[in-house]
Amino acid sequence: GSSTSTTPSASAGGSSAPAAGGGKVGIDFPRADSDFWNSYNKYVPQFAGELGIDLMPPTNSQNDVARLVSNTQALVSQGAKAIVMAPQDTGAIATTLDQFASKNIPVVTVDTRPDKGKTFMVVRADNRAYGEKACKFLGDKLKGKGKVVEFQGSLSSVNGRDRSEAFAECMKANYPGITVFAEPTEWEGTKASAALQTRLTQHPDINGIYMQAGGVFLAPTIQLLKSKNLLVPPTDPKHIFIVSNDGIPQEFQAIRDGQIDATVSQPADLYAKWALSYAKAALEGKTFAPGKTDHDSTIVDVGGGRLEDQLAAPLVTKENVDDPNLWGNQVK
Amino acid sequence: MTETTVASPGTPGGSPGPRDTTRGEGSGLRLARFRDLALVPAILLLMVVGALLEPAFLSGDNLTNVLQQQTELSLLVLAEAMILIAGKFDLSLESTVGLAPALGVGLVIPIASNGIGTDLPVALGIPICLLIGVMIGAFNGLLILRFKLSAFIVTLGMLIVLRGLQIGFTGGQNLFALPESFLYLGNARWLGLPASIWICAVAYAAGIVVLGYFRHGRSIYAIGGNVDAARAAGVRTDRVVWAVFMIGGFLAALAGLLMTGRLGSVAAAQGDGMIFTVFAAAVIGGVSLDGGKGTLFGALCGVLVLGLINNILTLAGVSAQWIQAIYGGIILIALMLARVTSGKAQD
């Protein structure tokens, strides 16, 4: 546990333009039970230290938007001057954002873009790009023919929906010869495993899999394929091409072992680093404009003057899996 | 604390007159009747702990936040407590929290904002929302009372169906193009307090009075305690239970309305997973799953206990890694405390 002892800061709340560098930053973690978010959670105090940010003890909303709202409200009543959050349910925080806006508290959201409400900056990778990258990879590997199983996330999650939609559109447009079986999984490994098992029985000639979350689906998929003797090298005609998503170390290991073929690395480290940087910048009164950034990404205006820093999300394959810059290679 | 003799609202007619055979431990029985006050010590303890941990805790702002954050939960708990007291179950309340406002909004907003396309007059939105709640309750009641199906499984099935309908109608999208009217209740402040707190307070006050001092309210206890006896005493049991289900649905829709306003959108997963907390609060508050036992005041205390624990854990900045274990641990301890102070076995 982090025990940042908070010195009672001098600034009395209410001033519309906080003095440079002043004020505590409150952060809410979306959950603590997934590898990806755990890595993010670990990067946060690290980068806060590096950036010299007065970070309040982080709260955890356990994937529950009501809890997210109450957590951030509590952070503000404890004196947070800027908020970093990762609302997994992007609709349900509009009012909260408005409240914070009325109190002049800048908000940086990570991973998701709220449907509505004022944010200082959205830090996320483009989830539609994830879906497209996966689609292109599979399409090329399968040469436009075959059957692909897609483990969808939950329909009620934007990230999942973005990935599903982009994947489906890209497949339809570019690879009409590929049949896609979209399996609803609610992000649950058991559901994915059962669906894949059933589908393989029904269509033994499935030759591609797209998993929208490696942290959840990786082990069950590999385990199932192993028990069906379908984990064979790409040279074997029975090989099933697998693209994953997240970029956790275990996926890299699976790529090295030839168990899966690629993954989209979702940058947990950059999420933490840039979210905190923008929070700090907000407190210092800086502003940003659309355009290229100094860190290989683009800030885009997603409408209504809302800015989004779209971080790069590299596709990791056997070729670049050992790249030390990938966050998955930096854990521990 | 334990020597209180205040008549609790749920057990009227309670003052135990003097008796011949009373020798010694008279207070034991008297106290047992106040099991709905059992959580009061736990609440006070939490208040003290909160105040010690963090000065901001006792600020009016923070306490208002705690209350406001619990308003939707507390309406659901009110509904569930009544249904449990009547000896039934309703798991589908949590889906109603999502579906009722989703339909209320979806039917009035244009298709471009993810509406269903009916474009009904905006003024109908809220009435539709509440009506849908009532209709869901009525349908549950129909299946349970007329077809004699188990309340648990009917409402479990309905829980899944209703959530599925919401996802089906909205395609899993959040609805955020809300008419102003939907935002009002969740955000307005009346006399300095959020409107939702007033609404809850009124709902609970009404519930406590009706269940404590009105014929139909008392008959809910009779039905939950022994439905045959209630029927033989002339209570129209089916009618009462049906009404309770409809009121429950209404309250759930109202909770959904408040949540929609507070959060500024109808999330596709709105209410998801709440029913667990609802049961926890009701049962912690002394409402029995067997029916016929417990009070709304006790249930309200259960809600407050959970809200305070959450708030204190947040304020204390407990590490994300251990927060859940600590949360669960505190609930267990609060229960044991309630058990010890009320001195009565739970069930």
Add this chain to the structure above:
Amino acid sequence: MTETTVASPGTPGGSPGPRDTTRGEGSGLRLARFRDLALVPAILLLMVVGALLEPAFLSGDNLTNVLQQQTELSLLVLAEAMILIAGKFDLSLESTVGLAPALGVGLVIPIASNGIGTDLPVALGIPICLLIGVMIGAFNGLLILRFKLSAFIVTLGMLIVLRGLQIGFTGGQNLFALPESFLYLGNARWLGLPASIWICAVAYAAGIVVLGYFRHGRSIYAIGGNVDAARAAGVRTDRVVWAVFMIGGFLAALAGLLMTGRLGSVAAAQGDGMIFTVFAAAVIGGVSLDGGKGTLFGALCGVLVLGLINNILTLAGVSAQWIQAIYGGIILIALMLARVTSGKAQD
């Protein structure tokens, strides 16, 4: 279908011999005793529908899949059904499914693979896992029986605490580096069928025989039916209930073990949300929440119904948008079918 007179294993003593007082409604009464067979028509119907929708459905492979996918659930349902029949509740089973293997693995793998750092001998992993299940059951039993706390809230608190402990100990990480022994049971095939199916079959067979034909098993029904009467008849009620909780914990740990092997890792959220399905299966299968009623065979039928519905929906490729509504709708219909064919009110 409705005229069946096959004696079901769980309700022995039921031979519907000719009755003197039978006047008219004889068959109604006779059938009522076979409420655990009530789901058989629903299962057959689902089989027919599945076969019509998709030829692959009836393949041995697919049916094996259905069974294998339900093994963990069915062990939990076995545990919960016994606990419910004894008149108690256990919500914490779903957390045991995660925590027991997580600790079993965590204590034996090196810290580099997210282990806890104790590096115990690998051979101890599985015994530890199962022992933890038993200990959790024992602890639940202790709180419920000795401290006379409500089973619902104790196990609800434990549900949260145990899940929290798992997240605390593992730091929320999935454990991927499993010892071979943990993978064995979830993947091995014995005599052409997955080992987990055999394990389940044996567990159910044992359960059905014990609950149907042995004194201690029957005493679980007596306790759930009327605990005072059971005590008066000389049943050591506390001991039996405690044993039931421990067996329940054991079965949950075993389910966790199978799931770990099948999925190849211990997910931080392993088992999360299962308890709902567990209750659904048990109650759909005719086990009453009031205790003393229902059979393990019925509960198993409940598991099968849910598994078949899932399988058919997957095979049919129902759109994600409507799948949940359809799933819930089918469950409701299956229930009504069961109600109609058994001809008896549910509770």
Add this chain to the structure above:
Amino acid sequence: MPESATPAVEARSVTKRFGPTTALDDAGIVISEGETHALVGRNGAGKSTLVSILTGLQRPDQGEVLFAGRPAPSVADRDGWRRQVACVYQKSTIIPALTVAENLFLNRQSGHGPINWRSLRARARDVLDQYGVDVDAGRLAGDLDVEQRQLLEIARALSFGARFIILDEPTARLDGPAIERLFERMRALRSQGVTMMFISHHLEEVYQVCQSVTVFRDARHILTSAVEDLPHEELVSAMTGEAAAGYQARSRTTATDAAVVLSAENLSLAGRYQDVDLAVRAGEIVGLAGSGSSGKIGLAETLVGLHAADSGTVRVNGDRPRPGDVSSALRAGLGFVPQDRHKEGFVPLLSVAENATLPIAHKLGRFGAVSPVLRRARAERMIEDLAIKTTGPSQPVGDLSGGNAQKVVMARALADDPTALVVINPTSGVDVRAKQALLGAVEDAAERGAGAVLVSDELDDLRICDRVVVMFHGRIVKEVPRGWADAELVAVMEGVDAR
């Protein structure tokens, strides 16, 4: 009292409290080997509490229990207790979801191996035949009526082979022939040297089967004596603490042109009764008698709306209440005491006041409100009228002794000053004094102009009736006017004298 040997059972200065209630206050009992010992006392005197202590279900606060001079087993040692004593409890210990056979052999279905259900059923049938209980061993116990359940409990306790058997009001729910069969069994057991403790409010039964008697009053031991040394009046005055006065049925004359308040026309319910016509006039008490499956309970329950008849009509004060709907019958002015107080009689968790005023809640306040003050006042009056022993109107009925709970049910029936009254075995489990109060209450109601149907297995109760309608196998066979002799009525009920 024979002081020769160590007594078979002894309870010494036992005290037991429930919250503010002292159920036993330094009370004791000594039962010698081989005797049948009666324990009598008014409702709430502590008899059943002593039973639960003598069978190890409850631990006394003070005092000890000895079996043949040796201390009783510890409370946890259920098997130890079971070896010492078998018991018919006042509260049912039948498990409704299990079959009759299994209830009969609960926890002793088999030796060590698996249970052989077929032979268990056969054994059960033997036992049931032996005790003349006519039910299928494979039936669910929950489908039995109270009387059959009581017989099942008795058969279970007696068949157990224990050397000491306690029977707590076994006869309260039985009819004459069944009681006679029970007594025969008891005598046979006594001749085999079995010791028994027998509790009943029918004092004549004490004289029939018991050798000695202990009286409790207000939680204390009053006296123990040989039965023959204690005449009836002395026994009653020991129980009540005042001189006994026999109950005199009042004489009434019903105007033949008084309005018919309750009637059945051509009523039939398959399997229960056929073609019943009955008319009760204002101010009249009509008894309904019949033995074994006569259909009288079914008829009475149809009159109040617990069953819907297959054909025929029920009228209450000229109205036709909706068949099968109790509340519309109550609304038409009916009051009702059900056969099984645990099933339809009271809500155990609710207070005496609330149970008793349930049907008149709408009269205790305006706009649907119920005034606690009014309710309390009403309840206090009822408690006084019927001498209900309770800590106060707010005590839950579930905590009352059996007889007192019955009085609450009676109070509920009378709460609304009904013009038509249907009471089924109203005095079941009620002590002598209270019985007078209850029957007096029925007569009071009749004097106020109500018409009553009194269903009872007890001839004594039927004495207050202006006429007794006797049913046999589902049909009314005869109407006996006031002034019958016991033998005459019994003969009609047995179908011997159905002219």
